[in-house]
Amino acid sequence: MIEVKDVTKKFGRKTVLNGVNFTAEKGKITCLIGINGVGKTTIMKAIMALTPIDGGQILIDGEKIHKGSYEKITFIPDTITMLPQMKVHEAFMFMADFYDSWNQKRAEELLEFFRLKETDRISDLSKGNTAKVNLILGLALDVDYVLMDEPFSGIDIFSREQIADVFTSHLIEDRGVIITTHEINDIEHLIDKVVLLDNGVVLREFDTEEVRENEGKSVIDVMREVYRA
Amino acid sequence: MNRFLKLVNFEFSRFFKLYLVLVGITVLCQMVGVIFEARRYVGRANKAIYEDLLSKSDFISQYGTMSFFRFSETLWFLGPIMLAGVTLLIYVFFIWYRDWFGKNTFSYRLLVLPTARLNIYLAKATTVLLFVLGLIALQLLLVPAEMQIIKWLVPDELRTDFSIATISNHYYLGVLFPMTIADFILIYGVGIVAVCVVFTGILFERSYRLKGIFLGILYAAVSILVFFAPILVNELILRNYFYANELFYMELGTCLLTLAGAIWIGNYLMNKKIRV
Amino acid sequence: MDVKFNNRDPVYVQVIQFFKEQIAKGFFEPGQEIPSRRELANQLKINPNTAQRAYKEMEEQGLIFTEGNLPSRITKDEQVLKMVREELVLEAVTTFIHSVRSINMPLQEALKIVEQEYEKE
Numbered sequence: 263m264i265e266v267k268d269v270t271k272k273f274g275r276k277t278v279l280n281g282v283n284f285t286a287e288k289g290k291i292t293c294l295i296g297i298n299g300v301g302k303t304t305i306m307k308a309i310m311a312l313t314p315i316d317g318g319q320i321l322i323d324g325e326k327i328h329k330g331s332y333e334k335i336t337f338i339p340d341t342i343t344m345l346p347q348m349k350v351h352e353a354f355m356f357m358a359d360f361y362d363s364w365n366q367k368r369a370e371e372l373l374e375f376f377r378l379k380e381t382d383r384i385s386d387l388s389k390g391n392t393a394k395v396n397l398i399l400g401l402a403l404d405v406d407y408v409l410m411d412e413p414f415s416g417i418d419i420f421s422r423e424q425i426a427d428v429f430t431s432h433l434i435e436d437r438g439v440i441i442t443t444h445e446i447n448d449i450e451h452l453i454d455k456v457v458l459l460d461n462g463v464v465l466r467e468f469d470t471e472e473v474r475e476n477e478g479k480s481v482i483d484v485m486r487e488v489y490r491a
Numbered sequence: 492m493n494r495f496l497k498l499v500n501f502e503f504s505r506f507f508k509l510y511l512v513l514v515g516i517t518v519l520c521q522m523v524g525v526i527f528e529a530r531r532y533v534g535r536a537n538k539a540i541y542e543d544l545l546s547k548s549d550f551i552s553q554y555g556t557m558s559f560f561r562f563s564e565t566l567w568f569l570g571p572i573m574l575a576g577v578t579l580l581i582y583v584f585f586i587w588y589r590d591w592f593g594k595n596t597f598s599y600r601l602l603v604l605p606t607a608r609l610n611i612y613l614a615k616a617t618t619v620l621l622f623v624l625g626l627i628a629l630q631l632l633l634v635p636a637e638m639q640i641i642k643w644l645v646p647d648e649l650r651t652d653f654s655i656a657t658i659s660n661h662y663y664l665g666v667l668f669p670m671t672i673a674d675f676i677l678i679y680g681v682g683i684v685a686v687c688v689v690f691t692g693i694l695f696e697r698s699y700r701l702k703g704i705f706l707g708i709l710y711a712a713v714s715i716l717v718f719f720a721p722i723l724v725n726e727l728i729l730r731n732y733f734y735a736n737e738l739f740y741m742e743l744g745t746c747l748l749t750l751a752g753a754i755w756i757g758n759y760l761m762n763k764k765i766r767v
Numbered sequence: 768m769d770v771k772f773n774n775r776d777p778v779y780v781q782v783i784q785f786f787k788e789q790i791a792k793g794f795f796e797p798g799q800e801i802p803s804r805r806e807l808a809n810q811l812k813i814n815p816n817t818a819q820r821a822y823k824e825m826e827e828q829g830l831i832f833t834e835g836n837l838p839s840r841i842t843k844d845e846q847v848l849k850m851v852r853e854e855l856v857l858e859a860v861t862t863f864i865h866s867v868r869s870i871n872m873p874l875q876e877a878l879k880i881v882e883q884e885y886e887k888e
Contacts, residue, residue, distance in 0.1 A: 314764050
């Protein structure tokens, strides 16, 4: 389980995170929701130690992050994390070289699923295809936790459906996923847990099925409620 | 260790093409240059002796003999060295900044590799060192070759041959090809320390951005002060109290101290303060 | 299988509802093998956890059964099947009554219209 405890962070004089608290369990898909600039990406980067925090603690399976953690958790940002001049198979080789948890077979499986070729050069790919390669770089690792930042942003609708398919497949099963997105409609019925952020704090953290059962509300209903208050 | 070596290999291959270009330019420029200069000298000598009817000894007292020294002062020889120097200087910065700028967000990947982040720092430093040593080795091979060409093209009476040892004693060439172990350690040791201090300065900027530039410069200044402390203290305060020998060891000490500081601070910044 | 899920009712409940409908309509036969949890999640485009929960509930309600490590299957129990059919009809009837009750028409007349329309199809 990933635990974010009382995390604070300032950018210059502006306080972006003001005591953020939530957990993301393994085997569940947790969605961070909030307006642009609320700090969703910052939280993800903080979990990965790609940006420092000013206060609070982040634990992954009870431990603070260390170099070995990167074989257990991966981050898929909305930018490609490989050299643009590399070809896809070179990117795979790089990953295989450095990560014990790299699953080449799965990478090839995903490549086929997304209808891309090993010989494609990353800088030549369209935005949608680049996003897919980026996804593969994350999903082909046998890690316990996957963090995805806006996986649907700027993607055409068919690519989006393909990417959404990934969430219902064995590729996500048993893993802990944290995702941020604006396209809630596409995946509302796929998420297990929602964390609503505003003004640097968590306004509400809830299980989607529970709220549907006990309150008869959809995620968007709750959002309306919470953000209009 | 394994991942460290892989990182070195990775960084090395990223620069390799440009490196080969530098090697090519150096070889071409210096080879063409030595042939050109040797022939030009002989041409001028011939003109003076056969047309203007100057005697050989008069010509020599006026223009001097052809030697490697003469060639080493020309742009043919110095140009490639300066080019390589400037390129490597730029690369010391570029090797870090390239992963942050433009469409390149490779820094996201580097910092989440399952390896100590210090290895990234050390791998980059090692790569720079390997390149410098490589170019020095190249130059060491070229010098005798160039001397040989001068021997072939210029008649004995118009030529002065020097040994490599003598050449290394002369001006700046001694800096590039030090003859004693102590000198070698001193010069390349200082080089490594300088690179590491610059690296850590860069990390200050990458951690604190604008504020970081000031911190980085401040850090570099402090490092330089610490590094030269023995010499400064010796000359300015104690009026040359220490022997050269003693000073050498003290300098060695501050050299190691500065290096340790650079690496320790760099490691701290990479693990606790850096942001993509 | 193409099911449209609404976002206000628990997804797992909607899945169970879907199964009941398929059973009542005869599209799922008694004893028929059903897809694994994973396959179902993939086909319906839902979270595997939801599929898991739906199967658990259906197992508890007796709608499906699993023998050992074999794939789960639709129940063969006539009682259960009858109950499902009744439940669905009751739902439709409740909806009908609710719509019609407020209209000013005697029950007998309304039922006659039901019969007429039913015969037509």
